[in-house]
Amino acid sequence: MYPQSLCHTCRHRREIRNARGSTFWLCGLSRENPAYEKYPLQPVRVCNGYQSVDKTRGKNE
Numbered sequence: 001m002y003p004q005s006l007c008h009t010c011r012h013r014r015e016i017r018n019a020r021g022s023t024f025w026l027c028g029l030s031r032e033n034p035a036y037e038k039y040p041l042q043p044v045r046v047c048n049g050y051q052s053v054d055k056t057r058g059k060n061e
C-alpha cells in the first residue's frame with residue numbers, strides 16, 4: 001500500500017480488511033497509548049514508536 005511509509009516495515013502495524021475489500025493499517029500502539037492514531041494518516045514519515053520488523057535495524061531506519 002505505502003512502501004514509503006514507516007508503518008510498512010513496523011512491527012506494530014496490523015492489516016485490517018473490511019467487508020468491501022478495502023485494506024487499512026492499524027497501529028497496535030494505539031491500544032495502549034492515545035498519542036498514536038488507531039489508523040494513522042499515510043504515509044507516516046516520522047514516528048517515535050517505530051520498531052522495524054527486521055530486528056537487525058534500529059528505530060527510524
Ligand code: SF4
Nearest residue numbers: 007010013027047049
Ligand atoms: S508505531 Fe508508528 S510506524 Fe509503527 S505502525 Fe504505529 S504509526 Fe506506524
